[in-house]
Amino acid sequence: MIKFLYGTAWKEAETARLALLALEQGFRGIDTANQRKHYHEAGVGEAVARAIERGLVAREELFLQTKFTFLGGQDQRLPYDPQAPIARQVEQSFASSLVHLGTDYLDSYVLHGPSQRVGLGADDWAAWRAMEGIHASGSAKVLGISNVSREQLEQLCQQAKVQPRFVQNRCYASRGWDRAVREFCKANDITYQGFSLLTANREVLVHPAVEKLAQRYQRTTSQIVFRFACDIGMLPLTGTTNAAHMQADLSIFDFQLDPAEVALLESIAG
Template sequence: MKPTMIYGTAWKKDKTAALVELAIGQGFRAIDTACQPKHYNEKLVGVGVQRALAKNNLAREDLFLQTKFTPPGGQDPSTIPYDPADPIEKQIKTSLAVSKENLQTDYLDSLVLHSPISPFSALEKAWRVFEGFVREGDVKQIGISNCYDADLFKKLYEVATIKPKVLQNRFYATTSYDKELRAFCKENEISYQSFWSLSANPHLLGSKEVLELSVKYQKTAPAIFYRFLTHLGITPLNGTTSLAHMREDLGIFSFTLEEGEIERINALL
């Protein structure tokens, strides 16, 4: 399954289970989380998933579950889900075991390295562990997040035996919207996932181009922007807590932007 929009579970805290259940009930079939208690309640993601499967008569195979291994630097030392004194290989294996238990699943559709690790030799070592998960059937695909250095990502791709299938980055002007990275992803059949797609781009949501299309298609500005992203081949993360917004955003595939309309918004990036 290649998701077209993913429900993001960061910062949902004690509402995580209810929101995940709601999102799946409304039609989301892909869920993103992380084994990082600082920002995610992965265990409650699992609770929400199980409730939704039962309530909506769905099978595990109907969902795309993606989680992340977060290196020690991105963890709260008081809640870190593995021993940071362990070698990186053991940290990653422990994290995966915790994620599978939290999510109540025996496999993951996607495992993402939450951020690059330095030096590159350590990154490569971590990647070899990820590759082992794919070979063993624990994970279907692997990727990396928060990697904005095109040279670094290309180097990882080159040395990888099992290539990254996901690059998940913040979509914002500071990195020129990852134009070089997105082109590389497109050339190599790598899914580019965007987060902060709305939060980082109020100037685009309020632009004349987007607002005119909002009127034309009778859709919200966020829905127009999400649809624009999908036309570019981007898979956006959506972290809304609003039932109305879930319905609006999942309805973006009921219409198609014209080529000229896509180009006008793209020119703003």
């Protein structure tokens, strides 16, 4: 099981270089999306191809995750026909992702957020049923959903034929580190992927208690936050562009916070 994901959003022309750098530093899980507005999926595929060519990694050692994004989240560079039914859009986007990533299967295929703020609508179910068909074909090992509320996740799990294995949400300390969604995930064997753990929580990184823990463990405050995320059951994402930071992120697995320290960090969140 992958313990850390490298996120590739907002890297544009640097995507291939940075994804390859992440693989060189030891990352084996890469998250992307077929959403050219914020991701360059083909750049990830270029990095993967280079890494495999060089013998750095084999495809079966990688965890490749991408997403289907509804029209409202896209710009004009669409991976599907906008006039096609939603199910067909999913199929077209998935086929495009396989080409971009140079693979014949994906380890995880994620719905990049529901089409509406409250509940799940007809488009969401059309997309999920199409994704279930892709899963049944063996082309996507597991399915997931991102940017989702607990109420939406509960509804999905109640009616889905194929249960989501992953949830990926932006995780704010000020909201209890997305406690409600995480608790549901824990109770239903769903892995919670947390992103923006640093950028959404800058106040935590400079909190005296976190700085004290960093001193105690001789780590950075960023490492403390990532270790905390793992200790409460998250699969964290990092999008750092710095090789030293990549190495530091991957080095959090040789120490662990004690339960009282975990509780302290949860209480800082309020």
